Amino acid sequence: MSAIENPFYSPEFHGEYDLVSIGRLDLEEGGSIPDCHLAVATFGSPQNPPILVTTWYSGSHQIFREQYIGEGHALDPSRYFVVVVDQIGNGLSTSPHNASGANADIAMSAFPHVRIGDDVVAQERLLREHFGIERLELVVGGSMGAQQTYEWAVRFPDKVRRAAPIAGTAQNTDHDFLFTRVLAEAITTDPGFAGGEYTSNADVVAGLERHARIWGVMGFSTEFWKQRVYTGLGFDDMDAFLAGFLQPYFTAMDPNDLLCMAWKWQRGDVARHTGGDLAAALGRITATTFVMPISEDMFFPVRDCAAEQGLVKGSELRVVDDVLGHLGLFAVNPDFMPQVDRHLRELLETPGR
Amino acid sequence: MSAIENPFYSPEFHGEYDLVSIGRLDLEEGGSIPDCHLAVATFGSPQNPPILVTTWYSGSHQIFREQYIGEGHALDPSRYFVVVVDQIGNGLSTSPHNASGANADIAMSAFPHVRIGDDVVAQERLLREHFGIERLELVVGGSMGAQQTYEWAVRFPDKVRRAAPIAGTAQNTDHDFLFTRVLAEAITTDPGFAGGEYTSNADVVAGLERHARIWGVMGFSTEFWKQRVYTGLGFDDMDAFLAGFLQPYFTAMDPNDLLCMAWKWQRGDVARHTGGDLAAALGRITATTFVMPISEDMFFPVRDCAAEQGLVKGSELRVVDDVLGHLGLFAVNPDFMPQVDRHLRELLETPGR
Secondary structure (H helix, E strand, O other): OOOOOOOOOOHHHHHHOOEEEEEEOOOOOOOEEEEEEEEEEEEOOOOOOEEEEEEEOOOOHHHHHHHOOOOOOOOOOOOOOEEEEOOOOOOOOOOHHHHHHHHHHOOHHHHOOHHHHHHHHHHHHHHHHHOOHHHHHHHEEEEEEHHHHHHHHHOOHHHEEEEEEEOOEOOOOOOHHHHHHHHHHHHHHOHHHHHHHHHHHHHHHHHHHHHHHHHHOOOHHHHHHHHOOOHHHHHHHHHHHHHHHHHHHHOOOOOHHHHHHHHHHHEEEHHHEEEEOHHHHHHOOOOEEEOOEEEOOOEEEEEEEHHOOOOOOOOOOOOEEOOHHHHHHHHHOHHHHHHHHHHHHHHHHHHOO | OOOOOOOOOOHHOOOOOOEEEEEEEEEEEOEEEEOOOOEEEOOOOOOOOOEEEEOOOHHHHHHHHHHHOOOOOOOOOOOOOEEOOOOOOOOOOOOOOOOHHHHHHHHHHHHOOOOHHHHHHHHHHHHHHHOOOOOOOOEEOOOOHHHHHHHHOOOOOHEOOEEEEEEEOOOOOOHHHHHHHHHHHHHHHOHHHHHHHOOOHHHHHHHHHHHHHHHHHHHOHHHHEEEEEEHHOOOOHHHHHHHHHHHHHHOOOOOHHHHHHHHHHOOHHHHHHHHHOOHHHHHHEEEEEEEEEOOOOOOOOOOHHHHHHHHOOEEEEEEEHHHHHHHHHOOOOHHHHHHHHHHHHHHHHHOOO
């Protein structure tokens, strides 16, 4: 029950970022993080209109730096101040594996349950107290980042002018809950997991690899595998792709950190604000909203996203076509970012609310 | 490495059936089953025109007795002689857990790899030598039963007048291979599995339950869970459904038997007859063929089935609408069997080849 080293969670793999304390964060489920740190990467001048980008399961700000942000993209640092905040538990912000100092008592298996709402409260405090940001031109994120985007738009409607939830839902579905449980079980049933008190993520490599292979079944589309899209990414066959991409991607990570995010993902639900009434919760949104599912997503399918979009006043459904499915979010398909950029540019060109 | 008892594989749970020896079965992968027994259930007079029904992963003849066969169904014993043959490894036919006597040397982890083609060769021998059947009015089966149906139509075109592969493919997809591997890993990574030398399936209950929960993610559709279809089946919530239906369904079964079938499923491929040329293999089919995918199937999706159907001369695509997805095959949705019966009746009314 003390923090452990994991070299993956460093600037070597995630580029430059700041670690900012927002102090004590009391949590929806009870308990607190005594000294909550959020990892933040910013792009552009703080004088520009601010945009918040939220992160997904297993992700960090770095994929946005590499793929989503820059000149030529909608998230253009010459026009906006783009702030990417890493979610709690992602290994860079305060997380089970790195909880030390004031947070030493919540390290590893002692880490408390965190909800999407806790992340959004933490982010709002960070933006206001550290950056002086009171209102956002846009909140955008994919997958769990979409959960945070919806939570922002429902919880702080006056602070969000525009919202773009990509490949995610406002209220997690039962099917997603089951999928995430299967992912978590692949980790927790590895004897090396030791109830969360392993001494290195390497102890849990077998479970992390199984977890990666389950992502292989659900993360891409059936058509991704059929078309052998991975050959275009430099892999000769599906096992080379798993061994060379998906497995090392996840085995570098911390098991408890992944489980912290998985628990949060399972329970994302803006209807907690309205006694379980999803329509009432989404009815609170005043942001101009583009709901952007990915066409081949197997666990945030278009129809689930479209059903929620129908409950957001004045919103639009903008489907992103990608045979990669959910993990199209990595933006390795050259057709992906042009679509995302086009939709986000159009959204940013609307007056907003 | 000796056979073990499992009371699930008995007439108490599978109704009456015969166990017929077809003698030594040499296998495509090498090795042999010294004294291969096939479990068979028949319906109707042997004087009627014969129909063969093949079984799916984890299934037996019993689901067909309960749901598919009878007066009022297309598979009507007053008109046809319906023969359901249990696949090798399903726990009733010769299988890892029950290999004894002449088969004692291939019990449990020593059981050889069996292919879809081995099953079809065994079935052909059984039908010819035991029942005197030389030509079938229809071969029909779902999932792995569809794999066997395609194999029959390609391997023995002159013996199959009509074919109806339901919710399955002639050439297993890579995505299905990955899915099946994840299923198998849930079992083999249970410490109780002990390399296949457990003393009771109860030793592997944790792995079998994980295996069941993975079925929960892929076996039904996202919409099945969203619409809470299980409430109509008498379960209050998703965990009650898993605990009351899917988990006990699989924990009753033998781990090695499931793995035998999983290995076979992964490698189903009629193109083995034509040096890997799927179009050439399917081009051999002379049976009048209705290809019948289930609309919401997540791992034998309609488009995969439709692509193969396009390679079978004179075939038709008959999509069965069912929100249950692949496990719609259990025929618990009252709209399922009427669709299947309608298609099979129309097929049986064609002249056949």
